[in-house]
Amino acid sequence: MSTNKPIKVGISIGDLNGIGPEIALKAFEDVRMLDFCTPVIFANVKMLSFFKKYFNLELRLHGIPHATKAVHGKINVVNAWKSNFKVNFGEEDKVAGKYAVRSIEVATEALINKDIDVLVTAPINKNSIQSEEFTFPGHTDYFAEKLKGENLMFMVSDQLKVGLLTDHVPVKDVAKHITPERIQKKVQLMSESLQKDFGIVKPRIAVLGINPHSGDNGVIGNEDQLVLQPTIHKINDLQGELVYGPYAADSFFGSKNHENFDAVLAAYHDQGLIPFKTLAFGKGVNFTAGMNRIRTSPDHGTAFDIAGKNQADPSSFVQAVYRAIDIFKNRMDFLEMNANPLPVQPKSKDNRRNKLN
Template sequence: MKSAEKIKLGVSIGDLNGIGSEIALKTFEDPRMLDFCTPVIFASAKTISFLNKRFKFDIKFQGVEDASQAIEGKVNVVNVWKETVPINFGEEDKVAGEYSFKSLEAATKALKEDHIDVLVTAPINKHNIQSENFNFPGHTDYLAKELEGDSLMFMITPEAAGLKVGLLTDHVAVKDVAAAITPELIEKKINIIYKTLQQDFRVQQPKIAVLGINPHSGDNGVIGKEDEEVLKPTLENIRNNGKMVFGPYSADSFFGSGNYKNFDAVVAAYHDQGLIPFKTLSFGNGVNFTAGLKKVRTSPDHGTAYEIAGKNKADHHSFKEAVFKAIDIYRNRMEYMELTKDVLKKQGKKI
């Protein structure tokens, strides 16, 4: 566990034409943030200098060639590129997509090589980043491939006992959702959530709610048969194996009734079923955490917001919460691993 040294927190800069760079720099403009971590921004000193002046920030940053050279007590900028990059705030263009990938690629490599401890990703544009090297619907799938894990989009609020929403399917077209939800997928996703609640959020015996696939959870097969034939028997099987998993619950009343407060996490069948209520209840403070990976990655709960980009109007609180959550999760995970090692030693098992 990091004790003497502060956690090295990598930042991929996102789409330069959006608000990602603004919210990242607003976060680290506060010198008190350096008490919690050593920030490492993957961009270039030239780009950050331009943004510093554009937004009238007064950030004293340190340019480095490699994340391993990051200096504690400084905002570090890794020179991923050296050329001048045209920044056209509010516009979607291919150049911005190319540089958002360059930043993400370099940050992910540093994370894999342990030159940074955690990664916070600023928003990308899922369209203009597409290329031969990035053919994914978003960060989550790219990181799952690069970091060799079973990823899961897990939306969380800052409060320790706050709302946590995981997804069975994330960036999947609505017409394909029902076919994508299989017993194997349900078990895999719930196992990821169960483990992340234990190791990353200190919940010893997780209690998980699962929302129905169809309206009213199918009304006993009247509105679709997926809940009766796929979801219910799978959840029963998971319960028989000792996990406290309940449902399916009708999604339309679950959040409005406050029922979500009775559980450590909620599992939604598809993207909008989970994210509409989540963002309604927590927009601007929520955090997207990629569970299921060996490394810690978080991001703010919003996109590039081209409509306000470059105007110094962006609210940075979600990004700031993503920074704090990445630090908290990393420390919780390291502590969990140490405790697990101690238990195995006492049991005489090999680590």
């Protein structure tokens, strides 16, 4: 059920004091982007006009009251708020955080209602967004509550895909969060995503060890031997998955072992994101897999250190747009290929009566 209709790409604007507005607008300064997608930015037209002028960008903004009014060929902007805001580039600001949250909330509502097809989120500052109403440590946790389905933080590029067993968890608490149930669920989410979102029929997945050298047979912790190993064996035996490990994380990427697999499941945040951002920075995308809606984001943060200096590179944001569109189309193709071509028709009473006669 592939469609040639331009995909409606929703965009939450991120922290106004960071590089979010800059990279979002720079991405669509290239008019060719408008040929295959319809951008809908959830922000404020006056605010974006300020950024457009500040960064001397050649583009036109089209204000609309609602995402359903988006016009193809234009950079549509839904006014998610009306009040003004004084930008202070590079500074943490609770007011900027409030507007970032407002953008996310309005964009998510549009995504749930299918007023947009996919959502690309610009970077937020995790401290600025905190309030009595918004207590999530980041996008992933927010979408886990708002959208259906359990999710997986999945960093993806053409050459490398890394998912996380635990994401925004303090290092001291990582081991206690890694249970057989969590491992099985995350492997399942990764495998299903590789199949329906990336078109890989029988994915090969590597799992990294929790401890240095995967515990060295219990010398440096026993979680790998007691939890990871038996669970991986069980997954392979009962579910028929191609899951391997645990592998020692320190040498796994340097030896290019990751090239033998379709994806890698890391035990915790930095174990997965440090090698990913080292090998794929600027080309990588943060994808929240496992949900019934599609959300991507660039593989970097607010970059307060270069905010307002006209130095931000929109490459990862552009890749996030491309990736969201590709996943949307892949899911449509997957649904079409797996649909029952001959649905069973219920037998009528008359038909049953005629057969009996």
